[in-house]
Amino acid sequence: MDIKYIEKNRIFVIETPDTSYCIAAFDEEGFPCHMYYGDKISTSDLTYVLKMLEPGYTASSNMRDRSSFLDRFPFEYSTNNVGDYRKSSIEITDKNGHSGVNLCYESHKIFKGKKGLQGLPATFGNESDSMTLEITLADKVIGLKAVLSYSIFEGLDAIARSVRLINSSDEPIRIDSVMSMTMDMDNDGYKLLTLPGSWGRERAMDFREIGFGDTSVESFRGESSHQFQPFMALVQNGDSQEQGKVYGFSFVYSGNFEAGVCRSQFDSLRPYMGICRKNFSWKLLGGEEFQAPEVIMTYSSEGLGKMTRTFHDLYRNHLIRSPYKDRERPILINNWEATYFDFDSDKLIAIAKEAKKCGIEMLVMDDGWFGERNDDNSSLGDWYVNENKLKGGLKKLVDEVNSIGLKFGIWMEPEMISPVSKLYEEHPDWAIQIPGREPCRSRNQFVLDLTRKEVFDYVYGRIKDVLSSANIEYLKWDMNRQLCDLGSPGLESDRQGELSHRYVLAVYALMEKLVSDFPNLLLENCSGGGARFDAGMLYYSPQIWCSDDTDAIERLKIQEGTSLIFPLSTMGAHVSDCPNHMVGRTTPFKTRGDVALAGTFGYELDITRISEDDRAEIPHQVETYHKYNELVRSGDYYRIASYQRNREYDAYAVISRDKTRALITYVQVIAGPNAKKRIIKVNGLDDQKAYRIDGTDKVILGSTIRNVGLQIQNAGGDFRSELIYLVSVEK
Ligand code: DGJ
Helix, strand or coil: CEEEEEHHHCEEEEECCCEEEEEEEECCCCEEEEEEEEECCCCCCCHHHHCCCCCCCCCCCCHHHHHHHHCCCCECCCCECCCCCCCCCEEEECCCCCCCECCEEEEEEEEECCCCECCECCCCCCCCCEEEEEEEEEECCCCEEEEEEEEEECCCCEEEEEEEEEECCCCCEEEEEEEEEECCEECCCCEEEECCCECCECCCCEEEECCCEEEEEEECCCCCCCCCCCEEEEECCCCCCCCECEEEEEEECCCCEEEEEEECCCCEEEEEEECCCCCCCEEECCCCEEECCEEEEEEECEHHHHHHHHHHHHHHHHCCCCCCCCCCCCCEEECHHHHCCCCCHHHHHHHHHHHHHHCCCEEEECCCCECCCCCCCCCCCCCCECCCCCCCCHHHHHHHHHHHCCEEEEEECCCEECCCCHHHHHCHHHECCCCCCCCCCECCEEEECCCCHHHHHHHHHHHHHHHHCCCCCEEEECCCCCCCCCCCCCCCHHHHHHHHHHHHHHHHHHHHHHHHHCCCCEEEECECCECCCCHHHHCCCCEEECCCCCCHHHHHHHHHHHHCCCCHHHEECCEECCCCCCCCCCCCHHHHHHHHCCCCCEEECCCCCCCHHHHHHHHHHHHHHHHHHHHHHHCEEEEEECHHHHCCEEEEEEECCCCCEEEEEEEECCCCCCCCCCEECCCCCCCCCEEEECCCCCEEEHHHHHHCCEECCCCCCCCEEEEEEEEEECC
16 A cells, blocks of 8 residues: 655556556646556556647647647546536536636645545544545636545555545635546446346346446435445446456445446546536535545456455445444344334234244334324324333333343434424424425425424434433434425525535434444434445444345345445345235245345344244244354455346355355255256355365365355255355365
């Protein structure tokens, strides 16, 4: 890990273990030039990468052809409306209504460690394990500066990149868009990989041709969304786990975003990522700063597999702060699919007693315990216990659950208000809305305007009171609708465009307060399933509910897309009842358990009503979870096969860092007739080590498992799963 400055040519070289990233402050003007990002290169002969002899690369000395220079120059951070016609890194309107921007090199700093980002989640590092380069660019005409920040981390091929804008003039500047990352690069036959989806089917893998012009994804729903994940990758070799160049980009932000690639007339690519232009503007007064969120970039020359493992390591070690991140999480049972709104304390106690017998460790009371909430039509905001359901109150219930020997967790949806609620009767204006326009209902609820102090204080006060009223050790923070009708009386008319971003900042501020006041609380984020499963949220909560679709087979796809970026330790995954409530499919209880083992693990069913056989299997699943969870949480993830693409079976492995243990999960989704024996080849083991298949006498060499593969014994039948545990032994 190193960051060098080659003064002679004003070139910056950022070096991670296997990659180099080079930027130059080009010619006398100091245009920020993206020179190179890829496999590690020697830094001695870099100037030719500047391509100074190519036509058009003579900006200052050839004013006649300045536009052909600007329109093809490989920018690290581009100009706007001064001669580059590609998608801009930044768009502004100055006091005269003009939009020209030309940010050029002014100064730089290289230092050990990494700074936090004001009000935003971000990766962290200390002076011994991280290093940062800050390059300040300036546009002297409008008095705008941009500080481009690049941080690297010991042992990781990742760069955390962000942008801070400073208005150094005396006049306001309106920011119309600010990308956190752009860079211009050659097109080496890349495709764009994104993770589109919907409610109940989040994060499917989608590969697209990159056409001329713009190819992109975005969310302007106020959250990262079910529909698109704030992630993209440029991939050279499709879904290959081992081969081909891959550039991965993940946004540490939970609100509106855009991510895409602009392909130019000269076949160069400009990948970009930042807050979505739509529904955004920001009035920056003289002397003020605007911090744009962070993008994590990683380059792999070994296919998607290495990209995934880099993201996992970075997020596990430099993003998630919760004390739970390295701990085994309590196995929980959640009553949502067991009872929905129809429960009382007797029912919950009955579930808790049965759960305890099976080795489950925590009861989570989901939606419906407050106000008059017996369906989803009312009471959000009225965070007071419904004593008709919880006789004697919350503390009595929690104490009783604790005395059974279970921890207690609770569900809240703090950001929302039901039009049928006491809170709405008192404060109808607290909902986000445009005056004179009836706001659009979604799940029959509105979104609270958390940017207003009185609303923020009320919401935090209720969360705090509820959590302090009993021994509550876990909170499921849900968010079941997206934002629209954007309007806030707290903002002046020329600041209404700030609402979406201010809303996200307020959510972050709420969560920050929560985790500092309740440092031992286990916080699980959720948004109608996985609509806010993003790196921003992981800064506050070590786990996020992956999807409302708990069917084991659907989960294979959802968990594949999620684990492409996010560590398994963050994926909320539960065993639920069958026929599955969402797809009506019946799968073996074992398969449901094996698939949920790849996440935080728990149950989402009425344990008092499932079959004896299923219930009898729970203690075994609990034991399996305890046996493997440390490996699942901390190991390296290797995808072996994808049901999403082969339509027959799924397989993945988690291998311990020292390569002495590996857990392979195989799921036969659809069995076929007259098929050859299923063989799975596993990468990532130590070629020289001998591995015994747990429960058998069979010992196989790592190189044999990689090249010849393991034979699956039980490939017959639909929806069958198998766990194969390998332990290294003396040869
Ligand atoms: C959506 C969540 O994803 C579910 O698990 C459940 O908590 C419901 N909301 C409750 O309304």
